[in-house]
Amino acid sequence: MAATTHPALEGAHLTETVIIGAGIVGLSTALRLAEQGRPVIVLEGLRVGRQVSGRSSAKITTQHRLIYRHLLASVGVEGAAAYAEANILGAGQIRRWIANHGISCDLQEKPAYTYTCERVRLPDLEAEMIAANSLGLHAEIVEQLPLPFDTVAALRFPDQAQFNPVHYLDGLARAFVDLGGKIFEQSRVLSVDDGHRWRVATSAGSIEAENVVVATNMTIKSPVGMANRTQPRSHAVMAFRFDNPSLVDGMFIAADDPVRSFRTGRDGSGSVLLALGPHFDTGHENDVAARFAELERWVRAHFPVGDSLWYWCNEDYDTADCIPLVGEPDPVKAPGFYIATGFNAWGITNGTAAGLLISDGIAGRVNPWRELYDPSRSLPDDFHRNGDTASTVSGVSDIPKGGGGIVTRGKEKFAVRHLEDGTLQALSAQCTHKGCTVSWNNVEQTWDCPCHGSIFAADGSVIHGPARQPLKKAPEFPR
Numbered sequence: 282m283a284a285t286t287h288p289a290l291e292g293a294h295l296t297e298t299v300i301i302g303a304g305i306v307g308l309s310t311a312l313r314l315a316e317q318g319r320p321v322i323v324l325e326g327l328r329v330g331r332q333v334s335g336r337s338s339a340k341i342t343t344q345h346r347l348i349y350r351h352l353l354a355s356v357g358v359e360g361a362a363a364y365a366e367a368n369i370l371g372a373g374q375i376r377r378w379i380a381n382h383g384i385s386c387d388l389q390e391k392p393a394y395t396y397t398c399e400r401v402r403l404p405d406l407e408a409e410m411i412a413a414n415s416l417g418l419h420a421e422i423v424e425q426l427p428l429p430f431d432t433v434a435a436l437r438f439p440d441q442a443q444f445n446p447v448h449y450l451d452g453l454a455r456a457f458v459d460l461g462g463k464i465f466e467q468s469r470v471l472s473v474d475d476g477h478r479w480r481v482a483t484s485a486g487s488i489e490a491e492n493v494v495v496a497t498n499m500t501i502k503s504p505v506g507m508a509n510r511t512q513p514r515s516h517a518v519m520a521f522r523f524d525n526p527s528l529v530d531g532m533f534i535a536a537d538d539p540v541r542s543f544r545t546g547r548d549g550s551g552s553v554l555l556a557l558g559p560h561f562d563t564g565h566e567n568d569v570a571a572r573f574a575e576l577e578r579w580v581r582a583h584f585p586v587g588d589s590l591w592y593w594c595n596e597d598y599d600t601a602d603c604i605p606l607v608g609e610p611d612p613v614k615a616p617g618f619y620i621a622t623g624f625n626a627w628g629i630t631n632g633t634a635a636g637l638l639i640s641d642g643i644a645g646r647v648n649p650w651r652e653l654y655d656p657s658r659s660l661p662d663d664f665h666r667n668g669d670t671a672s673t674v675s676g677v678s679d680i681p682k683g684g685g686g687i688v689t690r691g692k693e694k695f696a697v698r699h700l701e702d703g704t705l706q707a708l709s710a711q712c713t714h715k716g717c718t719v720s721w722n723n724v725e726q727t728w729d730c731p732c733h734g735s736i737f738a739a740d741g742s743v744i745h746g747p748a749r750q751p752l753k754k755a756p757e758f759p760r
């Protein structure tokens with residue numbers, strides 16, 4: 282499927298709703314509103330669908346590891362049932378959009394399994410089965426798994442699915458534009474201000490709207506701060522050539538530690554195995570490459586895979602109660618201001634449900650999950666962990682060619698790259714969100730913030746918020 286392309290924003294515009302971010306949350310909200318004939322503009326800082334959603338393993342499932350018994354204990358039957366319902370409807374909405382808009386995105390029906398290799402965890406699986414069944418979800422324990430290594434048992438949810446998330450989001454974008462919606466790419470939002478209406482501005486244009494939806498994975502602005510109510514979590518992801526896909530017939534995640542998650546997929550040349558894990562707090566790791574080496578060792582010990590094809594990091598935000606934060610954080614002081622974050626790495630169905638919830642809010646309709654996902658609900662204040670850089674070096678001579686490190690000069694900290702040709706490039710090491718010192722990610726070649734998960738490209742430009750501004754240049758760096 283050909284990628285969609287959209288122009289960058291220029292000049293001043295007026296609309297009813299401006300959505301910031303073209304991931305699964307932003308595009309689901311946009312399409313739902315456009316289907317109701319409402320005017321919407323989407324602003325995307327990079328490209329449609331290529332960030333967290335496009336980099337995910339894209340399991341469309343209501344099986345979120347072992348969440349339901351936890352939800353029953355923490356939010357009771359009503360809350361747990363609302364979570365299950367939101368995700369059932371989110372999954373159903375994805376399938377309907379794929380069918381109604383003819384989106385070609387390699388949708389495949391697959392069961393979802395949470396498996397264990399440790400007999401002591403069997404009671405956890407059984408308790409989860411009872412919890413899920415009590416909420417009307419079809420869940421069963423199986424002991425024989427379609428896997429090429431020994432396991433004890435798994436909790437199986439039949440009738441789940443997987444897809445190619447980039448193709449799906451390109452399809453949503455196309456359907457939205459066909460209904461008259463407008464998308465601007467390479468249009469990073471730098472400010473969101475209130476006044477007579479919300480005013481959202483990029484470096485080259487602005488939009489005024491009655492509603493603003495901050496669908497940027499981590500909020501770039503919110504009347505109730507979300508960065509300290511969540512915890513960013515990064516994952517190592519790898520894809521391998523895999524000529525025996527029947528050995529892995531389903532989508533799998535471990536109940537054991539470290540958490541492994543895997544499924545098969547396809548590219549133009551055949552079958553692939555997609556594997557994830559371990560995870561780590563963003564920016565807290567001084568050798569991300571070691572995490573990938575560990576993942577590759579585990580994969581090769583468990584599956585007959587061929588060449589490693591691709592590798593990448595992806596991050597999402599956890600919440601203390603494992604429930605996303607979606608809706609209007611302050612409907613009295615900031616009416617029409619919506620956010621969605623904290624998907625706990627289950628934002629394909631939850632993110633679609635978020636789109637339904639927000640579009641209901643904008644249309645003035647009651648949504649049954651509004652209270653459960655309330656972004657300003659009470660949460661423990663010790664869940665978020667700030668961190669310091671993991672990349673301090675004593676001098677530039679300690680930075681290998683091709684690498685990066687944090688060099689202190691007087692009171693200043695510099696993020697220094699040692700290029701292959703021997704030259705040095707320095708930036709301020711201060712994250713432009715709230716000033717924490719960034720770390721070097723030696724796999725992605727990015728500067729990652731250990732506080733709230735901002736990610737900057739090697740040249741300092743923003744890849745992932747909450748930061749909106751690039752790392753500052755440091756022409757004064759003393760060599």
Ligand SMILES: Cc1cc2nc3c(=O)[nH]c(=O)nc-3n(C[C@H](O)[C@H](O)[C@H](O)COP(=O)(O)OP(=O)(O)OC[C@H]3O[C@@H](n4cnc5c(N)ncnc54)[C@H](O)[C@@H]3O)c2cc1C
Nearest residue numbers: 302304305306326333334337338339340470624627628629
């Ligand atoms: C490794 C991994 C695997 C996962 N696998 C699954 C899975 O199998 N199933 C599942 O349900 N969930 C999964 N998830 C979770 C899921 O992918 C996410 O929760 C979901 O995709 C988040 O969607 P989003 O729209 O919030 O974010 P995104 O897709 O990142 O969309 C946000 C968009 O906002 C844009 N943006 C940011 N700042 C600005 C700005 N200032 N101006 C303009 N645009 C901006 C970004 O460029 C981006 O395109 C996984 C997560 C991870 C990390």
Ligand code: FES
Nearest residue numbers: 712714715730733
């Ligand atoms: S992301 Fe908040 S300080 Fe860097």
